[in-house]
Amino acid sequence: MRTSIATVCLSGTLTQKMEACAAAGFDGIEVFEPDLVTAPQSPEEIRALADRLGITLDLFQPFRDAEGVDPATFAGNVRRAEAKFRLMRRLGMDTMLVCSNVGTASVDDDHVSAAQLRELGDLAAGYGVRLAFEALAWGRYVDDYRRAWRVVELADHPAVGVCLDSFHILSRGHDPKAIEQIPGDKVFFLQLADAPTLSMDVLSWSRHHRLFPGEGSFALAEFLAHVLRTGYDGPLSLEVFNDTFRQTDPDRTARQALRSLRWLEDQAARQLGGEAGPDLVRLPDVDEPAGLDFVEVKAEDAGEVEVLLRQLGFTFRGRHRSKPVRLWTQGSARVVCNEQQARDMPPTLSAIGYEVSSTAVSADRAARLLAPQVHRRTYAGEQELAAFAAPDGTEIFLGEVPEGPDATWTVEFEQGASPDPDPLVTHVDHVNLVQPWQHYDEAVLFYSSVLGLEAQAALEVAGPVGLVTSQVMRSRDGRIRLALNLLPAGIEGGLPQHIAFACRDVVTLAREARARGLRTLAVPDNYYEDLDARFDLAPDLLATLRELDLLYDRDGDAEFLHFYTATAGGVFLEVVERRGGYDGYGAANAPVRLAAQLSR
Amino acid sequence: MRTSIATVCLSGTLTQKMEACAAAGFDGIEVFEPDLVTAPQSPEEIRALADRLGITLDLFQPFRDAEGVDPATFAGNVRRAEAKFRLMRRLGMDTMLVCSNVGTASVDDDHVSAAQLRELGDLAAGYGVRLAFEALAWGRYVDDYRRAWRVVELADHPAVGVCLDSFHILSRGHDPKAIEQIPGDKVFFLQLADAPTLSMDVLSWSRHHRLFPGEGSFALAEFLAHVLRTGYDGPLSLEVFNDTFRQTDPDRTARQALRSLRWLEDQAARQLGGEAGPDLVRLPDVDEPAGLDFVEVKAEDAGEVEVLLRQLGFTFRGRHRSKPVRLWTQGSARVVCNEQQARDMPPTLSAIGYEVSSTAVSADRAARLLAPQVHRRTYAGEQELAAFAAPDGTEIFLGEVPEGPDATWTVEFEQGASPDPDPLVTHVDHVNLVQPWQHYDEAVLFYSSVLGLEAQAALEVAGPVGLVTSQVMRSRDGRIRLALNLLPAGIEGGLPQHIAFACRDVVTLAREARARGLRTLAVPDNYYEDLDARFDLAPDLLATLRELDLLYDRDGDAEFLHFYTATAGGVFLEVVERRGGYDGYGAANAPVRLAAQLSR
Structure with missing residues (x-):
């Protein structure tokens, strides 16, 4: 029409x-x-x-x-x-x-x-x-x-x-x-x-x-x-x-x-x-992503993020054969560190790859929804990915769901180690993207219309520099979770973004990561006292949380344990363990993180 | 307490x-x-x-x-x-x-x-x-x-x-x-x-x-x-x-x-x-300003504003005897052009002087209301003025109501002409100050508590870069009128500020100003067609408005005619004529001005 x-x-x-x-x-x-x-x-x-x-x-x-x-x-x-x-x-x-x-x-x-x-x-x-x-x-x-x-x-x-x-x-x-x-x-x-x-x-x-x-x-x-x-x-x-x-x-x-x-x-x-009359626009059915293919961190020097990945138990899978790009994986979590065309850039969450059943169909839908196309150079023999820019500038890559445990494009990376057969981190749990205030409403429709993600109820989180609105967009099966954080107009600087990795055993992983030199984001003792007042925790559990700077939430019988790394440039990492079907993000803990990041 | x-x-x-x-x-x-x-x-x-x-x-x-x-x-x-x-x-x-x-x-x-x-x-x-x-x-x-x-x-x-x-x-x-x-x-x-x-x-x-x-x-x-x-x-x-x-x-x-x-x-x-118990803070009675003593424009080179003033019929009253400051007056409207400590500064509305019955009482009240003091150098024999900074940074000077037609401090200016005995501009009608979004609520309380100005109902004005909220603060007798314009967060650049001069005969003044070379802000013909549709104006009046780029408003039988100059740096000037007790500011005309200023 x-x-x-x-x-x-x-x-x-x-x-x-x-x-x-x-x-x-x-x-x-x-x-x-x-x-x-x-x-x-x-x-x-x-x-x-x-x-x-x-x-x-x-x-x-x-x-x-x-x-x-x-x-x-x-x-x-x-x-x-x-x-x-x-x-x-x-x-x-x-x-x-x-x-x-x-x-x-x-x-x-x-x-x-x-x-x-x-x-x-x-x-x-x-x-x-x-x-x-x-x-x-x-x-x-x-x-x-x-x-x-x-x-x-x-x-x-x-x-x-x-x-x-x-x-x-x-x-x-x-x-x-x-x-x-x-x-x-x-x-x-x-x-x-x-x-x-x-x-x-x-x-x-x-x-x-x-x-x-x-x-x-x-x-x-x-x-x-x-x-x-x-x-x-x-x-x-x-x-x-x-x-x-x-x-x-x-x-x-x-x-x-x-x-x-x-x-x-x-x-x-x-x-x-x-x-319906013939005049109505019809789009291909949404090809809901089955999983995250990769998350990319771009930086002039990504070394600081790579240190964090190594401390969290990620395996270095090698360098790309034609570009200054390196791959780290653990389970199906794949982090690409890209130093191409990144002069003067601090580590930045720059791109997310999604696994879809047909890149052609998804790309067609995205194009008809006016998603701006992005071009990346590829060379003979390399997989060509369809790519678009999200409203906040994050690039979106579409790749097809791999047959085996590894994405097909990982063969383009050379001279790395073999993946860990029994990793603690299983996959990317969610990615947290800061949205400029001008583009927030656009982002919600973009992700829902282009990728079929559903908007959850928005929450407000009080941080020391202002109120941040957090809006989770997720696929129906919960395999894709993006937390869009709205930064109000007028706040100078910005907030870091992060990748949260899902883990089978966050306590063991936190111990091992510390043994490898990781410094977790420090959690105030006041937080643990309040946690105890609110949840009446078993003393052993409370002591472990305190020891390892773990944050905690509970919803009925379901539990959520998580910790944060320090921030490298504009990026930090989180590791989460969901127990008993916990489905949230520990929103009550977000102010603790925001304050701790400011105190750094 | x-x-x-x-x-x-x-x-x-x-x-x-x-x-x-x-x-x-x-x-x-x-x-x-x-x-x-x-x-x-x-x-x-x-x-x-x-x-x-x-x-x-x-x-x-x-x-x-x-x-x-x-x-x-x-x-x-x-x-x-x-x-x-x-x-x-x-x-x-x-x-x-x-x-x-x-x-x-x-x-x-x-x-x-x-x-x-x-x-x-x-x-x-x-x-x-x-x-x-x-x-x-x-x-x-x-x-x-x-x-x-x-x-x-x-x-x-x-x-x-x-x-x-x-x-x-x-x-x-x-x-x-x-x-x-x-x-x-x-x-x-x-x-x-x-x-x-x-x-x-x-x-x-x-x-x-x-x-x-x-x-x-x-x-x-x-x-x-x-x-x-x-x-x-x-x-x-x-x-x-x-x-x-x-x-x-x-x-x-x-x-x-x-x-x-x-x-x-x-x-x-x-x-x-x-x-009342003895513990309550008591302030001196507010010493409501009887008039505007002066408005100051600060600039590395104020020449562009001085050309506008001359074209509007202002008299050059001389240079300050010890500072790079010049004075222009017409009626009781006094504009001070200050090139002191103004390196790289475009013309900016920097200070307003108010006439009070006792500077000591007013200054005491302002200090007890935590108004930040401002210091300006004065020399022997010069009048010392009490000065404070308003929330938007505009400086506020307090001077005593003069006995005669001229402010006492004008004697500090030398080598100028004598004032026009029969000026068309009689006084400053209002001053329009742009308020950064962070300080808007503070500004309203500042002007009401320190100077006793009353907040009028706020209006919203649609401009091409966003909605501007306009809040007039005025003294009870209407002699002081400040229009505070709230610029929303996130708008880059800013808006110019202005001084509006009250005039006995705006048509004559506009003609004379044009003869002296003034270019008024151009008003679209579409505006005059709409004006005619709304007010059914006499053809002569409509033709005059059109000829002189005058804007018009009516409220019952009361009428408002006004025009704007072009913008010099961050400042422009307005001349208004109020007929039959018109008490507003031509709010319906503000979008026309905002659009015309953007089109320049």
Whole structure:
């Protein structure tokens, strides 16, 4: 279907916004009136620019406080509307959004609203304009799409229809099912927005915290399916008021926006099944990763991280035959240390490889979801990997699930030792990635739409430099776990990222690692006293935890023991042992780690 | 009275927080338990550090989910509590905050809660500990201070009293008057927090958006007066959970916090009148500025600003006799261009002088409110000005109201022209200062407490780089108007600041300025079309506005006409004409300006 986006979603001037929408691949835009009023270009220039960019001007918005008013006020509104119809003619536009009255409504009577819309519709028709009437969630009288439709039915004018906006309907908890009773040709426009579950006044929620589809918690695929069942064939348009998008790179936001629509179209097509029209984007099924292929640390000198890996019992598997890259493994945990094109770079978590059943299918899905491709040089005889950049810049490599215990590409590494046949570390438990505040919502949709990871409930962790929001994204079987940590705007520096290795016996591993010289992150004695007060631990266990700087959590009978290494550049390592099906991450211990890292 | 602050108000490690509190001048702190748990120092070290810093450890907090539980759960709570009592003995602490149960409460019976608190009180007394029971606003059963007091009355134990927290009481809209019925010796602790009016769930409001007293909208002076009428003589303690304070300089936050308490004590003393005890801080009456003495622009080369001033009809009044400083005036608007110690500095709005009736009184009040002093060199025979730094770094100078039309210090400027006897610009209408996001709340309290300016309702203005919040602070008679613009975190660069001059006839002035070569900020034609649609302007007026790049607003019959100059470095100038008592700032026009400035 045709895609569109309101200019209010993006930062910049009107022309910058138009260029960003066109570059991302949108078919059209909604012209948010204040963007036009503040633009130095004439309406004719804007129209010509849209032509050159190949985008249509789909909706002029908003026209406020039109109906439900006394006759004198209405006369003023007619004059005001006609000025805008003239402007729309110069812009070559044919649809105007008319919001239900918030400010000046004084007549709570659908017949009056309908008669006034009919009169405006007559006038509009003379300018080739249609009016799409929308119930704002905070409209004075008309605050429900069912009532807006009733007014439109009463207006009974070919130039008067409804605009449906998912935010105004779903934020109020209104059942979207009745949308199907509206004839498709009376749905003049469709605006889509998602939003997180927040309990705040709906106006603030709407004006500051909307998100693109898939980034919030609204059931938008179901919503869209209801709309499509009416026969609506106009654009799918995004109207997302969001403080962050208003201040960050519009090109990037536009790409993120279009990704969300493609994802939503595919989701709606799946909802509709055989009913779905041919116009909906369909994506290949998500090829859920079966495991982590590797994690890459990039650095001018990765030596500090390699010392930690050796102390944790990793085996050096050799150097890559053509690149300054080394491989360390233990169990199925593979860490690639890459010193290529890494001048002046401290150790940084730079890439993650995922094992999928078909790289071709996964790469196709990622490309159709506008994941930016990444190129890496390969040489004859080396495995070519499909690669994309995640929103935070981490590179994502797709490789096929190996037949044997080792990834096929490990043969490219030479002069190393053989893998340990009985390792304590079995695999990568999770990877913790710090997300810049601008890209956090995008990251959640990226990982869910491209890799099929599911967002868990987010947590807030208090650290000495601020509150960090932690959002785990995981595959359904739990084999892939990414902890996305949101660093608030305004914090200077940053936080280190880490790789957590799953281990069969963390106590033995911690002892052996110490014997090899590892210095674990020191845990305060106060922590153990509090732990004992909270959990009434067996004295032996408490003594072992204390001795080895192990952290502990319990959930019912399930237990979690873990420790951290010191930080090397921007990276540190963790070893975790999950006992009895523990499924969390020791969130209560995160402040201890954050404080200890700051004290270093 | 004694002052205290919870460590959770500040960023950093526990020892950094303690040092910040001591440096600001607090008498004591509340130890927020997670800060202790994550600290590497032993309880004995913390106690010794507090001794060395001269601060007391006033409250150990929080102990959660203590009462209203089944006997098995309570047995666990007793064990957990005793571990904390032992810890408090090591810390030398005697008061613990016990919050009403949120998580585990299963018995909705005040007698059960009271019996369990009594048992805990018996145990606590053995360790020299008192329990201050607090109703959380979201407590499962006990969510009202009146009910917490009933439970404490029923517990009837010398070691069991209440803790009163202004947030938990005022956020729920509970009438604080009944506080006076609690005997003062049963009020074991008092926590103070302000908050903005927000309609969101009370838990999120409490955890993220509390403010220091005077920065929000709670009636805290009245609240404190109720508490003091009980005879309470413990510390006035701040407990403010705020995302910004958690991530910004703790020394600065602590000073801001103590300022808020001094302001609040004085306000409460005024409430109490003759009833007030001798311990309350009292400040001199605010000496409300009668006018703006001068505005200073600092730059390595202020020439670009001086050209603008000349074009606007300002008179060059001469050079300062001892410093590289020049003066321009028109009416009572005085602009000082200062090139002293300004290497590499683009034109910047650096200082504002205020006319007060007594500099000594105003300076005393500012100093007692911890306004940081600023030093400027003066020479024999020159007027010495009291000076302070506002939170955004702008310097504030206090001078006495002149007898004649000119400020007395203008005699220090030599070789200039005589003032224009019939100027179009009469005075400085307002000054617009950009506030870094970290210091916005502090700035509001600073200007209200130090200079007696009143905060007007804040507005949000959409600009091409993000939403800007605009908060006007004004004196009661409107002679001083500062528009504080909050730039959101994460926006790179910044926004320019400006001085707006009031003018008798902006049309004539704009024409004359153009004749002198002024290029006004260009206003898009789209703006005038929209203006006409909105206001149905007389064609002559519209043509004049268009010709001169004038912006327009109307409020009833009152009108506002204004224009902007181009930006020089970080400063631009505005000229405004208020007709018929217009009292706003043309907020609807701000997006036009922001977009036009970006297009330059």
